[in-house]
Structure formats: structure tokens, C-alpha cells
Amino acid sequence: MSRGLPLRAALLSFSLLVGFLLIWQVAVSGVSKTQVMGPEYAALMGQAATTGKSAMPGPLDVCTTIWRHLKDPFYDRGPNDKGLGIQLAYSIGRVALGYLLAVIVAIPVGFLIGMSPLMGRALDPFIQLLKPVSPLAWMPLALYTIKDSGLSAIFVIFICSLWPMLINTAFGVSGTRKEWLNVARTLEVGPIRRAFTVILPAAAPTILTGMRISIGIAWLVIVAAEMLVGGTGIGYFVWNEWNNLSINNVIVSILVIGLVGMILDQLLARAQRLVTFPE
Helix, strand or coil: CCCCHHHHHHHHHHHHHHHHHHHHHHHHHCECCCCCCCHHHHHHHCHHHHHCECCCCCHHHHHHHHHHHHHCCCCECCCCCECHHHHHHHHHHHHHHHHHHHHHHHHHHHHHHHHCHHHHHHHHHHHHHHCCCCHHHHHHHHHHHHCCHHHHHHHHHHHHHHHHHHHHHHHHHHCCCHHHHHHHHHCCCCHHHHHHHHHHHHHHHHHHHHHHHHHHHHHHHHHHHHHHHCCCCHHHHHHHHHHCCCHHHHHHHHHHHHHHHHHHHHHHHHHHHHHCCCC
16 A cells, blocks of 8 residues: 555646646636727737737746747846846855855754753754744845945845754754763764764754755845845846736746755755764
């Protein structure tokens, strides 16, 4: 029964997807009554409004748009007309840099908090004060001090990625089994070596959990941040296409954002399974 579960789950997922696409296609295929409007207003509203056709694109229209983007994802025709691949590369690059900076800071500080009750108590008020602040609340301050929209977005990614990793690292380190630490002390293993050979392997699954949470938040925040700062990125692409009333491109962007987020999450989930071991 358990062996057939993945297959049955895949079949159910596929059935749900087909059902959703059919309902979507039927919902947008209805034709409403043609509206009578002046020529200037008709030109503004477009063909969908003047013919009574639904303004929401159907799955076939979205697939056509996806194929058009796949044929030329890296075109560059000016500041406001770049391919989806270029915009996605900007966003992934910002997330990668901000996330890497957060890893460099969060894991050592988390180790320090987890191994030292004194440092844990001393830093806890600062963590509890800054952790609930929305990452986007830092954007005006970042823009004012850094004076660069791209670096400001990276700083926001750093801030939002920092707390889950730091807290999970501290929790994993402090939760290392005392018997293992006592054995290490009995064998006269030094603090540095003990941290790498005993504590790090024991805390690795919890650390990876924090990293997995952080990458999801980072990818979520970069879209909103790029909508605010503009210029480049998948968030800016969504906002720009909405301003152009290109609902096809908005839907494609949503699908791409979800797909990239799923891939990033699954990569870290795979890493988490590799470092998890049965006791």
C-alpha cells in the first residue's frame, strides 16, 4: 500500500490540475453582451471589452505566452523591456547574495548563542525586538543610507533571511545531547573541534530547517522589494506588466515565481535529508 502511495498521489495531483484547467477554460470562454462605447474609450479598453470577450486569459493563451518567453528569454530592448530570463536572473542573484550574507552571519552567531547561555540571554532582547519587524519596513532606511536600489534589496533579503537561520541554529546547538558532549569532554576534545565534530553534525538538520524557511521568505520578499524599487527583477516585471495591462504576462510571472520557489525549497529539503540520520 505504501509503495503505491507516490503513484496514487501523482495521479490525484494530475487529475486536480486537469480539472482546474478545464474549469478555468470554461469560465473565461463565456461571451458577455457587447458593450457600446465611444471610440476613444474602446481604444483604451481593448478588444476584449469591445467584443464582450472575457478579459481574463485562458490556459491556452497563457501557454502561448509561456512559449513566446521560452523562445527568447534573454532579449533586451531597453530599460522597461527585458526578457523574463534576464529579470529572473537579477532576482536570483540578489536573493543568492543576501542569503549568503545571512548564512555567514546567522550560523556563527547562532552557534555562539547556543553554546553560551550568557550570550543567549544578552542577545535575546535584540533578537526579539528586531525579528517581528517586516523586512520591507527596512527598505526606506536602506534606500536612504545605501542610496542604491539593488543593494537595498540585497540588504532586505539579508535581514529577512537572518532570523530563522539564527534561531534554528541556536536551538539545534543548544539541543545537542549532553551524553555526546560529555564523551567529547572525557576524550579531551577542544571546544573548536567539539563544535565541528559533535555539535555541527547533531544540529545540522535543525540548521537546514532554518535555512529552508529563510530561502522561502527571501524569495517571497524579493518580489515585493523589486516592486517598490523598480528597475529590474521578477517583481518589477510583474508590476510593469500590470501597468501595461498584460494579464498573460502577470500570470506567467506568478507561475515562474512559484516554480523557482518550489525548486529552491526542494534543494534545501534534499540537503536536509542528507544530513538527517537515525539515532
